[in-house]
Amino acid sequence: MRFELTTDQQDFAGSLEALLAAADTVAVARAWAAGDHAPGLRLWQRLADQGVTALLVPEDADGMGATPVELAVAFEALGRHAVPGPWVEAAAYLATELSGEARAAVAAGRVVTVAVPPHTPYALDADAAEIVYLAGSDGVRTASAGEPRTSVDRTRRLFPVTPGPVHDTADRAQEAFDLAVLATSAQLLGAGERVLADAVTYVKQRKQFGREIGSYQAIKHKLADVRIALDFARPLVSGAALDPTPRAVSAAKVACSDAAYLASRTGLQVHGAIGYTEEFDLSIWITRIRALVTAWGTPAFHRARILETLRSA
Amino acid sequence: MDLHLSESESAFQAEAWAWLAANVPAEPLPSLDTPDGFRLHQEWEARLAAARWSVVSWPAAYHGRDASLVEWVVFEEEYYRAGAPLRVSQNGIFLLAPIIFEHGTPEQQDRFLPTMATGERIWAQCWSEPEAGSDLASLRSTARRDDARGGWVLNGQKIWCSRAALAHWGFGLFRSDPEAQKHAGLTYFLFPLDADGVTVRPIAQLDGEAGFAEVFFDDVFVPDADVLGAPGDGWRVAMSTAGNERGLSLRSPGRFTAAADRLLALYDERPDPRVADRVVDAWLKAEAYRLYTWGTVTRLREGGDIGAAGSVNKVWWSELDVALHETALDLLGADAELASAWLDGYTFSLSGPIYAGTNEIQRNIIAERILGLPREPKGAQR
Numbered sequence: 156m157r158f159e160l161t162t163d164q165q166d167f168a169g170s171l172e173a174l175l176a177a178a179d180t181v182a183v184a185r186a187w188a189a190g191d192h193a194p195g196l197r198l199w200q201r202l203a204d205q206g207v208t209a210l211l212v213p214e215d216a217d218g219m220g221a222t223p224v225e226l227a228v229a230f231e232a233l234g235r236h237a238v239p240g241p242w243v244e245a246a247a248y249l250a251t252e253l254s255g256e257a258r259a260a261v262a263a264g265r266v267v268t269v270a271v272p273p274h275t276p277y278a279l280d281a282d283a284a285e286i287v288y289l290a291g292s293d294g295v296r297t298a299s300a301g302e303p304r305t306s307v308d309r310t311r312r313l314f315p316v317t318p319g320p321v322h323d324t325a326d327r328a329q330e331a332f333d334l335a336v337l338a339t340s341a342q343l344l345g346a347g348e349r350v351l352a353d354a355v356t357y358v359k360q361r362k363q364f365g366r367e368i369g370s371y372q373a374i375k376h377k378l379a380d381v382r383i384a385l386d387f388a389r390p391l392v393s394g395a396a397l398d399p400t401p402r403a404v405s406a407a408k409v410a411c412s413d414a415a416y417l418a419s420r421t422g423l424q425v426h427g428a429i430g431y432t433e434e435f436d437l438s439i440w441i442t443r444i445r446a447l448v449t450a451w452g453t454p455a456f457h458r459a460r461i462l463e464t465l466r467s468a
Numbered sequence: 469m470d471l472h473l474s475e476s477e478s479a480f481q482a483e484a485w486a487w488l489a490a491n492v493p494a495e496p497l498p499s500l501d502t503p504d505g506f507r508l509h510q511e512w513e514a515r516l517a518a519a520r521w522s523v524v525s526w527p528a529a530y531h532g533r534d535a536s537l538v539e540w541v542v543f544e545e546e547y548y549r550a551g552a553p554l555r556v557s558q559n560g561i562f563l564l565a566p567i568i569f570e571h572g573t574p575e576q577q578d579r580f581l582p583t584m585a586t587g588e589r590i591w592a593q594c595w596s597e598p599e600a601g602s603d604l605a606s607l608r609s610t611a612r613r614d615d616a617r618g619g620w621v622l623n624g625q626k627i628w629c630s631r632a633a634l635a636h637w638g639f640g641l642f643r644s645d646p647e648a649q650k651h652a653g654l655t656y657f658l659f660p661l662d663a664d665g666v667t668v669r670p671i672a673q674l675d676g677e678a679g680f681a682e683v684f685f686d687d688v689f690v691p692d693a694d695v696l697g698a699p700g701d702g703w704r705v706a707m708s709t710a711g712n713e714r715g716l717s718l719r720s721p722g723r724f725t726a727a728a729d730r731l732l733a734l735y736d737e738r739p740d741p742r743v744a745d746r747v748v749d750a751w752l753k754a755e756a757y758r759l760y761t762w763g764t765v766t767r768l769r770e771g772g773d774i775g776a777a778g779s780v781n782k783v784w785w786s787e788l789d790v791a792l793h794e795t796a797l798d799l800l801g802a803d804a805e806l807a808s809a810w811l812d813g814y815t816f817s818l819s820g821p822i823y824a825g826t827n828e829i830q831r832n833i834i835a836e837r838i839l840g841l842p843r844e845p846k847g848a849q850r
């Protein structure tokens with residue numbers, strides 16, 4: 156029993172962290188939102204070179220053969236740095252559900268995306284992807300994208316899709332969905348941690364009534380509650396990564412959604428009006444979190460799924 | 469990263485479960501805050517001790533099994549899963565024993581630990597005073613040096629001492645140096661609650677039972693042999709238990725996972741879709757707590773300490789406990805007001821955010837020690 160990342164896993168987290176911290180991901184996200192995909196696609200390739208798109212692909216299929224624990228580690232870092240792009244769709248969902256060459260292409264870093272109705276009805280960032288897929292009960296098809304819909308998160312462009320021919324039937328849709336849920340949870344956790352860290356930095360500097368606002372208990376207790384929520388969401392992500400059952404990943408998604416959403420609401424509140432501006436970088440995380448709370452299954456869906464598994468146990 | 473028990477840990481788990489399954493009383497014992505219930509709980513402690521399950525992490529010389537931290541948590545999980553009785557000896561074994569092991573003399577260890585393990589002597593924690601609640605260090609009860617008799621003379625009043633109405637001995641802090649700064653000049657004493665000059669007045673709690681008491685000290689003599697740690701060092705000694713109380717030891721996850729299981733069973737009996745999400749949240753938060761505890765165990769085993777994370781833990785379990793029981797009462801509908809185990813659990817859960825340091829104080833600790841936010845300015849705190 157050792158419920159902590161191994162040294163190798165910590166090193167992997169550290170190397171992603173270093174890469175992303177040096178990559179000006181805020182500028183990347185802003186460019187992506189403005190329709191300029193070039194910096195984001197370059198970052199995609201660099202992360203693919205680190206193996207992020209190949210984690211769930213077995214070694215004999217030219218992947219990393221890593222476990223969902225590494226997937227969670229990677230997505231926490233992507234969330235912390237608000238990296239844009241169809242990461243969950245490619246590195247979690249399609250890396251599991253596709254097979255053969257299509258899967259090897261995902262591992263190698265080809266940018267792909269997928270719509271998985273009913274929970275993920277639109278294909279994220281189809282305009283930046285080389286291939287757009289649609290997953291249904293009869294397997295995965297290639298698809299063509301329609302006119303984009305506007306997301307609360309300007310870095311997410313959502314496309315309705317029209318199905319093409321059946322492309323692949325790896326028959327691992329359930330597993331792929333659950334790993335996408337896990338990856339989304341980890342991303343929320345990273346985003347929540349980032350908002351908390353930025354909020355703490357801010358309240359230590361900002362003075363009103365002659366003292367740092369962080370010395371007021373009303374502010375302290377709100378931020379303490381965020382710390383508590385994130386601290387107890389994290390073990391659910393780790394537990395789900397060790398054994399990604401539907402119940403475990405749903406639990407992680409509910410807890411991470413609640414904790415990250417609390418972080419975003421609190422982070423906004425303690426920043427005052429500046430937090431409400433688009434120009435201020437916090438806005439990227441606040442809108443990202445709001446989008447991810449409902450992506451890959453709403454909290455209500457996941458709570459219902461948990462109850463079902465508990466009652467049939 | 470893994471959650472596997474080793475072969476020997478699994479064997480330990482199986483042995484614990486087998487014993488508990490065969491020995492846990494079929495009928496719940498009466499409340500340990502009634503004289504009969506107290507005696508029956510003491511008998512249960514004696515039975516646990518005879519089979520060496522009362523203090524598994526202690527050395528064999530004191531009725532323990534030298535169990536590892538993992539085994540200890542495993543035992544707690546099985547204990548609550550088996551629906552075993554509350555521990556009447558918990559103040560002693562969880563709050564006092566760790567400091568007797570750390571700060572007590574070998575003579576004190578030999579004198580106090582065995583009867584604690586067997587439940588023969590039940591301890592009460594006498595820390596709070598009418599004027600010293602959250603601001604514990606402002607306590608006023610005094611200890612005056614008596615060189616002639618080789619000891620100290622205690623005067624003053626303690627309050628809210630759990631189990632003191634029926635317990636045998638108490639442990640608490642007294643001001644031994646009136647000149648010293650607030651946190652200095654406190655000394656940690658152990659004393660019999662039937663000593664000359666001690667008066668115990670039971671106080672009924674919300675449920676009508678005398679779960680705690682006030683204790684008056686009128687020239688109570690305590691020999692040097694019953695001072696724990698060095699005179700004047702009481703604050704530091706005491707704080708080494710406060711972390712235990714908030715952290716791992718007092719509220720093992722098994723308590724909440726078992727309660728969440730009972731809540732699910734209740735939901736099956738009386739399904740109500742309007743309450744369903746809260747049933748799920750209770751299960752989910754208990755599960756988060758279970759996994760979080762294994763993370764804490766890992767860190768402790770690798771040389772870390774709980775520190776301020778004990779405050780994160782304390783807020784979590786106490787709020788979970790209230791929410792879980794409120795949810796059960798909502799499922800019970802109009803019957804919720806009728807006496808029941810759920811109602812007892814609910815009433816008890818309401819004290820969680822107050823004792824062991826209120827949740828407001830815990831949030832201050834989290835904000836200041838974990839997030840590094842500025843302390844309250846001096847003037848604001850008085």
Ligand SMILES: Cc1cc2nc3c(=O)[nH]c(=O)nc-3n(C[C@H](O)[C@H](O)[C@H](O)COP(=O)(O)OP(=O)(O)OC[C@H]3O[C@@H](n4cnc5c(N)ncnc54)[C@H](O)[C@@H]3O)c2cc1C
Pocket residue numbers: 372592593594595596600601602603627628629630631680819822823824825826827828829832
């Ligand atoms: C069931 C139960 C069992 C107990 N058992 C024991 C026992 O065995 N031994 C023992 O010694 N004590 C025991 N206590 C007492 C417990 O430790 C105290 O109740 C607790 O420390 C709070 O002190 P107080 O009740 O005096 O409240 P106060 O300190 O007067 O607090 C009242 C309110 O003010 C808030 N408050 C106080 N200071 C601050 C601050 N700085 N910032 C923000 N809010 C603040 C508190 O959070 C609380 O909400 C028990 C209490 C209960 C309810």
